[in-house]
Amino acid sequence: TDRTLVLIKPDGVARRYVGEILGRVEKKGLSIVALELKTVSRELASAHYAEHESKPFFPELLEFITSGPVVAAVLEGPRAIAAFRQIAGGTDPVAKAVPGTIRGDLALDGQQNLVHGSDSVESAEREIALWFPGLA
């Protein structure tokens, strides 16, 4: 069993898709072990997206992720990391995500793509420590 850090980004909260997205998570069979609505500081956003620091879209990405509250969650289950990325769909909601996925069904924009999910065991551990420092 593994754990993954999932974010419903500001566009997902603003568009009122929190229930829709958590519903898909639950239907997939993943368990919610931590859940919080949170306004993201620039410090947390920069740390979360540290790997993208040198990318041209980084400043805009920070603006976006700090533009309103996000829902942060830790999900647990067998292959939770891969399972969430499967139901999220590819990063680009049109070129990569297929219908039936969260992004494929509900998003259009390459940046405002509704959700984040950890991409490896190492990043999940790093991100869970960052977003939920109190969690074992």
Ligand code: ATP
């Ligand atoms: P996430 O890390 O949010 O789960 P991801 O792993 O699918 O997304 P990454 O390549 O790690 O994709 O990019 C992180 C986030 O940065 C994307 O989800 C998107 O919001 C934004 N992003 C990625 N590429 C671009 C781009 N070319 N232009 C604008 N924003 C981008």
